[in-house]
Amino acid sequence: MRGKKILVTGGTGQVARPVAEALAADNEVWCLGRFGDPAAREALEEAGARTARWDMATDDLAGLPRDFTHVLHSAVHRGDGKDFQETARVNAVSTARLMTHCSAAEAFLYVSSGVVYDRADRNHRYRESDPLGGAAPWLPTYPIAKITAEGVARGLAETLALPTVIARLNIAYGPYGHGGVPMILFRQMRDGQACAVPREGQNYCNLLHTDDVVRQVPLLWDGAGVPARVVNWGGDEEVGMTDLLEYMSALTGVPVRLDRGDFSRETAIFDHTARRALIGDCSVDWKPGIARTLAELFEEYRERIGAYADAHPAGPSQ
Ligand code: NDP
Numbered sequence: 001m002r003g004k005k006i007l008v009t010g011g012t013g014q015v016a017r018p019v020a021e022a023l024a025a026d027n028e029v030w031c032l033g034r035f036g037d038p039a040a041r042e043a044l045e046e047a048g049a050r051t052a053r054w055d056m057a058t059d060d061l062a063g064l065p066r067d068f069t070h071v072l073h074s075a076v077h078r079g080d081g082k083d084f085q086e087t088a089r090v091n092a093v094s095t096a097r098l099m100t101h102c103s104a105a106e107a108f109l110y111v112s113s114g115v116v117y118d119r120a121d122r123n124h125r126y127r128e129s130d131p132l133g134g135a136a137p138w139l140p141t142y143p144i145a146k147i148t149a150e151g152v153a154r155g156l157a158e159t160l161a162l163p164t165v166i167a168r169l170n171i172a173y174g175p176y177g178h179g180g181v182p183m184i185l186f187r188q189m190r191d192g193q194a195c196a197v198p199r200e201g202q203n204y205c206n207l208l209h210t211d212d213v214v215r216q217v218p219l220l221w222d223g224a225g226v227p228a229r230v231v232n233w234g235g236d237e238e239v240g241m242t243d244l245l246e247y248m249s250a251l252t253g254v255p256v257r258l259d260r261g262d263f264s265r266e267t268a269i270f271d272h273t274a275r276r277a278l279i280g281d282c283s284v285d286w287k288p289g290i291a292r293t294l295a296e297l298f299e300e301y302r303e304r305i306g307a308y309a310d311a312h313p314a315g316p317s318q
Pocket of ligand 1: 009010011012013014015016032033034035036037054055056057073074075076077111112113114168169170171172173177178180181
């Protein structure tokens with residue numbers, strides 16, 4: 001993608017930062033945010049992106065150019081778990097402001113989440129048409145944040161005739177920000193904390209490496225439409241969360257302690273039919289992707305991870 005004028009929210013985050021940095025090489029990229037992490041702001045500017053302060057909870061977009069061709073709306077106010085009104089308001093209003101401001105854009109991408117599904121069955125492959133109403137006991141306001149913003153994106157796509165794609169992300173991971181859920185779990189392991197897993201069986205997800213995120217964002221924009229197109233966005237493989245923990249333990253030598261009980265953080269697996277038709281397959285297999293990410297984020301384990309990879313050269317699924 002070249003020569004476009006791109007607006008990115010959530011550009012300091014794990015998902016959108018690598019996209020903004022990559023696109024800034026050949027496009028005019030603007031990142032909006034509060035920039036609580038000045039290092040992330042500096043990195044974005046070094047990569048060639050412009051940055052502007054914007055708090056999605058309070059600020060309008062006065063003073064910002066209107067001639068953006070593409071918008072990646074990745075910022076989220078997840079809420080504090082209790083204030084549903086404020087969570088719904090912040091995510092709905094900020095999405096409405098962005099879409100109204102950029103109504104002449106070629107494509108608007110709203111990054112949603114698999115958390116919107118009513119994920120009652122951990123073995124079901126969720127399709128875009130499946131029942132919504134996700135619950136997240138670990139942060140009850142989060143599904144409301146995503147469902148309300150999806151509603152605004154659908155509504156304004158049609159009233160403004162703004163081509164829109166709502167991409168329901170599974171679990172993204174990679175060497176940016178906190179690294180994603182797998183790296184958060186690894187830190188827990190490293191700190192000697194037990195990892196909660198189901199009493200029986202395991203939770204499954206579709207891990208998506210940020211290299212694929214970067215490659216697929218322009219493809220998603222190409223798939224934007226009116227009415228808004230809704231698509232699951234996850235990695236091709238179904239990954240057991242317990243398998244993931246054990247693999248990270250094997251790679252690094254850090255022991256994993258499993259806390260089998262009723263309160264593990266639930267995940268979901270996706271049906272990929274619509275995503276494959278729209279943007280094709282993924283390119284990063286989860287095991288090499290996880291090994292690479294651990295080595296990039298945790299220097300102290302780099303040598304050991306390299307030795308493990310040398311001793312297990314059997315390819316991506318080994
Ligand atoms: P992070 O938690 O890494 O980053 C959140 C981003 O939102 C930051 O860039 C932050 O910018 C911005 N933000 C938060 N509050 C505000 C605010 N009040 N005003 C302006 N910006 C704000 O998020 P991820 O990168 O992990 O997630 C990106 C998107 O993907 C989100 O919409 C999330 O719901 C979705 N998603 C992510 C998944 C994942 O695995 N990571 C899975 C499923 C969905 P700053 O602090 O600089 O203001």
